[in-house]
């Protein structure tokens with residue numbers, strides 16, 4: 120979790136990390152081991168800048184994204 124930036128040429132891959140923790144509604148649950156967190160939280164969103172676009176993002180996941188970014192080394 121602390122090496123996501125290092126594995127992406129030194130830049131935290133914000134869009135990919137958010138889309139990973141959110142999960143993809145079209146995925147069936149056997150296709151990945153990690154639970155999908157986004158759908159159940161979609162009632163309370165805040166704008167988060169992703170690739171220059173303010174994107175409505177579940178509040179808890181926006182906080183989690185900032186935390187993940189803060190622990191990169």
Ligand code: HEM
Pocket residue numbers: 123136139140151152153154183187
């Ligand atoms: C706060 C909770 C969590 C966060 C922020 C988080 C974040 C992430 C991220 C960013 C990746 C992609 C890593 C990469 O691209 O190299 C990942 C992968 C993964 N996560 Fe999590 N995760 C969380 C909870 C969990 C839980 C609860 C499980 C299992 C019960 C889990 C299992 C996995 C697995 C197995 C992968 C590898 C890819 C896959 O099979 O889906 N994670 N996680």
